[in-house]
Amino acid sequence: MTPSARLAAAIDLLAEMDAAPRRPADATANSFFRDRRFIGGGDRRAISAIVWDVMRHWRRSGWLIERAGGTATPRLRVAAREILSGVSFGDVSQAFVEGKFAPGALTRDERHVLESLTSGKHDGTDMPRAVRLEVPDWLLPHLEATFGDTLDNELAAMSGEATLDLRVNTLRCTREEARDALARDGLRAEFTTLSPWGLRLPGRQPVTACGAFKDGLVEIQDEGSQLVVAMLGARPEMRILDYCAGAGGKTLAIAMMMQNRGHIVACDVSVPRLEGAVKRLRRAGIHNAERHLLVPGDKWAKRRAASFDRVLVDAPCTGTGTWRRNPDARVRLEETDLQELTVKQAEILERAAALVRPGGRLVYATCSILDAENRDQITAFLDRHPDFASVLPDAPEVPETLAGSPMLSLTPGRNGTDGFFAAVLERKEG
Numbered sequence: 105m106t107p108s109a110r111l112a113a114a115i116d117l118l119a120e121m122d123a124a125p126r127r128p129a130d131a132t133a134n135s136f137f138r139d140r141r142f143i144g145g146g147d148r149r150a151i152s153a154i155v156w157d158v159m160r161h162w163r164r165s166g167w168l169i170e171r172a173g174g175t176a177t178p179r180l181r182v183a184a185r186e187i188l189s190g191v192s193f194g195d196v197s198q199a200f201v202e203g204k205f206a207p208g209a210l211t212r213d214e215r216h217v218l219e220s221l222t223s224g225k226h227d228g229t230d231m232p233r234a235v236r237l238e239v240p241d242w243l244l245p246h247l248e249a250t251f252g253d254t255l256d257n258e259l260a261a262m263s264g265e266a267t268l269d270l271r272v273n274t275l276r277c278t279r280e281e282a283r284d285a286l287a288r289d290g291l292r293a294e295f296t297t298l299s300p301w302g303l304r305l306p307g308r309q310p311v312t313a314c315g316a317f318k319d320g321l322v323e324i325q326d327e328g329s330q331l332v333v334a335m336l337g338a339r340p341e342m343r344i345l346d347y348c349a350g351a352g353g354k355t356l357a358i359a360m361m362m363q364n365r366g367h368i369v370a371c372d373v374s375v376p377r378l379e380g381a382v383k384r385l386r387r388a389g390i391h392n393a394e395r396h397l398l399v400p401g402d403k404w405a406k407r408r409a410a411s412f413d414r415v416l417v418d419a420p421c422t423g424t425g426t427w428r429r430n431p432d433a434r435v436r437l438e439e440t441d442l443q444e445l446t447v448k449q450a451e452i453l454e455r456a457a458a459l460v461r462p463g464g465r466l467v468y469a470t471c472s473i474l475d476a477e478n479r480d481q482i483t484a485f486l487d488r489h490p491d492f493a494s495v496l497p498d499a500p501e502v503p504e505t506l507a508g509s510p511m512l513s514l515t516p517g518r519n520g521t522d523g524f525f526a527a528v529l530e531r532k533e534g
């Protein structure tokens with residue numbers, strides 16, 4: 105593809121994302137490329153890089169375009185990205201040419217906006233703080249309350265590209281063996297420093313095509329997510345419930361910690377998500393896990409009240425900890441989303457708590473960085489439940505510096521992982 109054709113495709117993809125604002129950007133991108141199989145791998149990566157970069161600077165570029173009197177259309181956003189990353193106005197004009205696989209010539213109004221972007225510094229000092237930090241206005245006070253003086257650094261870390269972390273399946277091999285197997289496929293992974301099971305690759309890599317992945321030696325899982333599972337303190341012979349298991353990302357790691365012994369139940373309310381776990385469990389060689397679809401008034405759950413040694417609630421959340429991977433979520437999150445999610449999280453906690461045996465543990469986790477979904481949720485739960493107490497994790501796999509508190513809080517800025525929260529609660533005996 106020519107550079108012009110790549111720009112045109114990026115504009116088309118952004119237009120599709122605009123047309124489906126509630127759909128995750130990567131889902132829109134997947135279907136966009138599925139419908140255009142003629143676009144090869146290198147072009148796909150180049151087009152995605154343009155689009156993801158536009159999304160990372162969404163509020164800033166929108167603000168600059170509007171200040172110059174324009175409307176932030178996909179065309180202007182893509183052209184502005186070129187200018188703001190140092191491409192000359194002349195070169196941008198030349199890339200915007202007419203033709204079947206080209207974006208079409210710049211209009212007079214577009215040229216006017218872009219020319220005004222070529223002059224002046226755009227370091228953000230004149231922008232409103234929420235625009236400069238690339239967050240919705242309503243969310244800024246929540247973030248300030250959580251991070252205080254470190255907010256700018258934390259949000260800058262969330263604007264970077266995420267690493268690609270893998271968890272080695274120690275049921276199949278050691279970390280060294282998995283690293284060597286990846287190297288045979290040309291992928292140079294390093295050991296993660298916080299998780300004892302982690303391997304780290306820089307940026308996007310075709311891991312799922314590797315033998316090590318196909319043979320179940322590794323799974324894609326952020327290092328932070330691995331540590332959340334470690335906080336559960338799962339051991340062989342336990343009975344464990346993964347209450348919001350989705351497609352089993354954490355179930356797989358729990359089964360590994362249990363050395364494929366004992367029993368895990370992976371629950372969820374979503375059929376397709378639970379279905380997604382089947383292939384992954386098989387690939388990892390796990391046979392101590394069953395799946396259960398939760399339904400309203402679930403009799404299965406009632407019969408199993410107070411019976412599990414460990415219950416993990418990996419609650420649905422705003423996903424604010426994963427902004428490095430999903431920059432679209434960063435600007436699209438709405439206040440009502442947070443309100444609805446916090447109500448749902450409290451309800452799920454209630455149901456899941458009833459399943460913990462006396463002396464057993466409940467671990468509540470999110471991939472959110474917001475207190476409203478994390479600490480505040482735990483404080484409110486403990487107020488309602490004097491039968492539970494906050495306790496230190498029994499988690500030798502978690503580095504001492506992180507395991508000395510009943511609550512684990514990870515961020516890209518502090519820990520180089522996605523943002524994660526986990527709280528360990530114990531049901532009192534008797």
Ligand SMILES: C[S@@+](CC[C@H](N)C(=O)[O-])C[C@H]1O[C@@H](n2cnc3c(N)ncnc32)[C@H](O)[C@@H]1O
Pocket residue numbers: 347348349350351352353354355371372373374377398418419420421452
């Ligand atoms: C953060 S995701 C779980 C991710 C998964 N644990 C993993 O590690 O891959 C949250 C999950 O909660 C599920 N969920 C939503 N409402 C629920 C409910 N009322 N009870 C149980 N699960 C629920 C969603 O379907 C979703 O799969």
